[in-house]
Amino acid sequence: MKLYYSPGACSLSPHIVLHEAGLPCDLVLASTKTHKLPDGTDYYTLNPKGSVPLLELDNGERLTEGPAIVQYLADQVPDRKLAPAFGTMARYRLIEWLNFITSELHKGFGAFFMPGMPDEAKALYRNRLRQRLQYVDEQLAGKSYLMGDDFTVADAYLFTVTNWTVPTQVDISDLANLQAFRERMLARPSVQAAMKHEGLIK
Known part of the structure; x- marks a missing residue:
């Protein structure tokens, strides 16, 4: 491959x-x-x-x-066990997370990297992303990863897009669950x- x-x-x-x-x-x-x-x-x-x-x-x-x-x-x-088996509700939960990350987070961050994007538009995207990331933070309460205690492919995607909070100045410093998740991810050898x-x- x-x-x-x-x-x-x-x-x-x-x-x-x-x-x-x-x-x-x-x-x-x-x-x-x-x-x-x-x-x-x-x-x-x-x-x-x-x-x-x-x-x-x-x-x-x-x-x-x-x-x-x-x-x-x-x-x-x-x-x-990087993804639950097809046909299980857990697999559909994984797909649900992958779709949320791609549509609500990934695309939102992408706007910052478009040439000529006005500052006013960036402010709107920043506010929207902050709301969505706050939702993710709430969903991570009491969990190590998005699906619970076990790492799945959705966690790799979430980690990747939250790396973009620094260059886009989306402040997540107060989102304790998300910060703890990122620390766990950073500790993984992969x-x-x-x-x-x-x-x-x-």
């Missing part, structure tokens, strides 16, 4: 999951600015969307969209390995 990624982007989520799963995978840097690969290949020829992540399977099939990719990876190693590879930590 190959994972096309950009440092610190949402592709960090499947990068973390790959380490959790223990699956062998080649990592290919795909610049979100130039849309060129290290060998000069136009990334749009691989992914017409131009975004990361992109997972290329050994048979040549390509899978896009982070929530789909992390579920695919989890299902390759069911014994690791998170440290992925972040070191992407140059996000030393």
